[in-house]
Amino acid sequence: MKKTKAKPNVAILATLDTKGSEVAFLRERLRDAGVNVLVIDGGILGSATSRADVPAGFLARKAGSSLAALRRLGHEGKAMGIMMQGAVKVIRDLYDREKIDGLIGLGGSMGTSLGTSTMRALPFGFPKLMVSTMASRDTRPFVGSKDILMYHSVVDLVGLNRMTRQVLSQAAGAMAGMVRFTHRPRTSFLPPLIAVSTLGTTEACIRHFRADLEKSGWELAVFHTVGSGGQALEELVEEGEPQAVIETSLHELVDHLFKGSYDAGAHRLEGALLKGLPMILIPGNIDFIVTGPPETLPPRYKNRPIHVHNAAICVVRTNAQEMKRLARVVADKLRLATGPTALLLPSKGFSVFDSPGKSFFDLSIDRVFIEAIKKSAPSGIRIKEVPAHINDPRFAEEVVRTFREITWSPFSKVLNKKRGTLAG
Amino acid sequence: MKKTKAKPNVAILATLDTKGSEVAFLRERLRDAGVNVLVIDGGILGSATSRADVPAGFLARKAGSSLAALRRLGHEGKAMGIMMQGAVKVIRDLYDREKIDGLIGLGGSMGTSLGTSTMRALPFGFPKLMVSTMASRDTRPFVGSKDILMYHSVVDLVGLNRMTRQVLSQAAGAMAGMVRFTHRPRTSFLPPLIAVSTLGTTEACIRHFRADLEKSGWELAVFHTVGSGGQALEELVEEGEPQAVIETSLHELVDHLFKGSYDAGAHRLEGALLKGLPMILIPGNIDFIVTGPPETLPPRYKNRPIHVHNAAICVVRTNAQEMKRLARVVADKLRLATGPTALLLPSKGFSVFDSPGKSFFDLSIDRVFIEAIKKSAPSGIRIKEVPAHINDPRFAEEVVRTFREITWSPFSKVLNKKRGTLAG
Incomplete structure (x- = not known):
């Protein structure tokens, strides 16, 4: 102070x-x-x-x-x-x-x-x-x-x-x-904070659930998962700022595994799980690996669906084998959880690219992740499959419902300390 | 105002x-x-x-x-x-x-x-x-x-x-x-300004002549010729700020010609020549082309002396043929000169890399540039060959002497307007 x-x-x-x-x-x-x-x-x-x-x-x-x-x-x-x-x-x-x-x-x-x-x-x-x-x-x-x-x-x-x-x-x-503007308003009330991860490709999801959570008295801070964004989220958790986390974008884990461009390091997600913060994990944006300019594309990706985002960035569709490996990594991280944790699985597509009519749309590959994570996730994690696209308002409703469940849960550490601040 | x-x-x-x-x-x-x-x-x-x-x-x-x-x-x-x-x-x-x-x-x-x-x-x-x-x-x-x-x-x-x-x-x-700090002190006296170009490899040259020129009432602003530096110098000339220019680093011209990394565009040097500012040109740093990481080195450079500056930058020795082309380019630019212009040629080396014991040291290649430019430079340009390395204090003395000559010359536009400010 x-x-x-x-x-x-x-x-x-x-x-x-x-x-x-x-x-x-x-x-x-x-x-x-x-x-x-x-x-x-x-x-x-x-x-x-x-x-x-x-x-x-x-x-x-x-x-x-x-x-x-x-x-x-x-x-x-x-x-x-x-x-x-x-x-x-x-x-x-x-x-x-x-x-x-x-x-x-x-x-x-x-x-x-x-x-x-x-x-x-x-x-x-x-x-x-x-x-x-x-x-x-x-x-x-x-x-x-x-x-x-x-x-x-x-x-x-x-x-x-x-x-x-x-x-x-x-x-x-x-x-x-x-x-002159350094001093944070510690004396006045600060609402509890949710750190939220996204990319443009899952931004609609946040748009759909933001207002409901804000009405419930939460504040949202949004991080773009371009590597530095995920690191910033982890550092904020380390500094003890957010009281909850909603991850709508996990492709930094994909990029870490397969040497993509938006890598946030080996310990992404782990801080909030270890601290026991209420956390919702949504496998947004795992339908792609981010790579550099098209001309630098590694040969192993040549036969995949590719989306050229701009001259510096293109993205490559993940395949079933990669989904399996990713599910293992996410399941291992979930074993670290000490607080109320939920896994929400949108079964109709993981990003804008992975929606009907778009080149990455392939529910059979997505299904590989969903089945693998259902099988290997540790018990104690709430898992819900939602028959909707990640950016569908119905999916966002489920995010809000689940968020209220896990933050109102008697197991929630944040509630034991902060019940009075949750007006929702 | x-x-x-x-x-x-x-x-x-x-x-x-x-x-x-x-x-x-x-x-x-x-x-x-x-x-x-x-x-x-x-x-x-x-x-x-x-x-x-x-x-x-x-x-x-x-x-x-x-x-x-x-x-x-x-x-x-x-x-x-x-x-x-x-x-x-x-x-x-x-x-x-x-x-x-x-x-x-x-x-x-x-x-x-x-x-x-x-x-x-x-x-x-x-x-x-x-x-x-x-x-x-x-x-x-x-x-x-x-x-x-x-x-x-x-x-x-x-x-x-x-x-x-x-x-x-x-x-x-x-x-x-x-x-609050926007307003420039237009009301108080501002000494005339010399825009000076360099890189670390010719910085000693400036160090040797700086104090003498400052004592004569000039102010110096130094630009690093990494592409954006040369552009900033050109823009400043365009805005009418400097009253004179001393270029100790011309490798941006080399990089423009041969697609190096530190390219400042096709019109580098031209602004000050067209405006008729007193100008000294010194062919510093033309002993190298700046390229990217060693692993991206174009095959045509494989058999040249190479200096790895760091993981992102390496430099390649220019050869005689390139020196000839560069001399032609510089001579063409010199034809644009409308003010007092001098070309100072250090005959014992063009940069730190091109000094005795260093890997780029090759006076026979340097000689190709010196002879070609002497032959093709338009009349009206003062040309002096100085038997010294560019970073030798003796060379800097010649820079100061020449600068005084061209700025005191009755042909100098700057002097016609600003004689009173030149106390040297």
Whole structure:
């Protein structure tokens, strides 16, 4: 819980051996914008060219090393990797002790790695701004599943000129403006949250059940299962935010198994099951594997139905054998469940692509998944087969009904704690 | 020139058929943060679900169409493309009439295309913030060479919940903070600006000449020639910002000719030559072509010296034949010159890779470029061969000497206008 402070504190993390004058300028602009500033030096090669409040040596020691040892490595990348560990520890510690309200970084490739690796260690909602020469390209290694603002500096951040001054001034303004909105309204009532997964191909399903659940007093947060979306959902569960989960899109499991593009890692789904959150699993979007551009399609997929989504993405119909393997994986995950869990099986199609008239429509393949999971799911999981397409309003009605059953159940952990908040 | 306003104006551009409640919330948060708000609707499919100040039909008409006609197209992508043209016209007009001080967009893939295509039509320094589900991936189609802040929303922007409220509140704060720093100090003296191109491999050259030129009263802005950097330099020249250009990195021309990764288009270098800016051309970094990961190396390069920069980038030594073609291209561009232009040729190596002991070091290939360009460069261009490596301090001394010659020349347009500002 944050106390009300007269002045918020913003940390600058940068390499002061190469960016001393830029950091000094940013510090002044942040002060002009009404915040206190703490400068943290992550530079390893040379000595700081402007004043740091937390010197580089302190970060190196936090990582169990020293600046001298890092320099002796003779490898900037490796040295920087160790330095980042120290930076994460220092920043996490400042965050935990409520000493900082925002984090701003600036730099090129090294500085952006340093800054964003630290930002990714901070929770959603904490203001994070990276001024970077690396913001107009693939930013996933930097941003990952986090709410980081990437500010493309256009010019290189070496030396002060009208352009770097402009960028740094605006960055200071943006950060100062953000920290005023940091404090979450912990004092007022927050409705219980359902984390919901989807893709465009199952979005209609959510549209059909959203209003009913909101009327019952729940709040919904929607995650797109493009890999980073599933990871963000898992992280939110880890941070203890949602009280329930409805998964309408499981194709990240397919992509993990068969090396598709939207892979969210081996532990997808597991967090909520282990925590015992009420959870509905719907096998949406498992009718496809996401792959890259058509010309990079692996030969093993050449004879499958293919849907070209755009120049960068095409999707391939899953086959019966893959459905069997997936059912085994889902059943194994279900064995981890410690809370009320339901599996809802729409027997008339798993996504927009898998609907009558569309090229992936093949109920016989879908049936393989349904039969296999029915057979192998552990007891204690509610399983309902619904004779409807996943995007059919009738299916969504069943989602709402089941959700009420499992959250009103005396076995529901969330209800034991939060019964008063459930007005539905 | 901006007038001082009591309250800055921020435009929101979004599709109000799908993002009505989110835009209404953002509008309130921006107002709380002390700015006036103008909501512009770019939605084409449904009707707006909250109030717009500039309705979608107005944008469609500005593009020479109508909402009805766009809907009749039956193709969301094409309709959106036309809508974007209208949005660009409306926003540019508001900008030109000084009615807006910042632009904020929110959305998924469609909304991000709409928002950022409009932002890319606004000059450097104008605050641009895109709240997007598409910010953790390849952002180059969205950001390009512009100073756009990309804010990864983590959750999908459908419906208000604690997460979307948090993101939109912070976005409002960031934008409100930025617009306070919009106004450039036009009233106070700004030193003349030199746009300088480089890459890490010729950075030492700049380091050696920077201080001398700054002491003479110039300001330097440095652009990394990774494609977007060269484009940003060209755009800045187009906007009339720099008074002179020093190019120490020409490999974008090589990459354009031979389909390398860091291509900045066919017209690189030409803007400053056509405008008659004093310009120094140095053939830095033409000893290599930038290509992708080693495993994607085209077969024609297999027998060349190769330097693996990292897992995503490797560089290939240019050969004599390529040097000849490049010299022809540079000579053709030089024929466009209308101002004082100098070509400085370091005869002991063109980059860090092309220095003694390094794998690309081959002065006989470099000689091919030097001889060819000497032969084919038009008269009126000063050509100096300097018996030094490009990163040698002696070479940088020659850069400074030449720069002073061409900027003090009575033929220099910049001097005719700005002699008083040149204290060197």
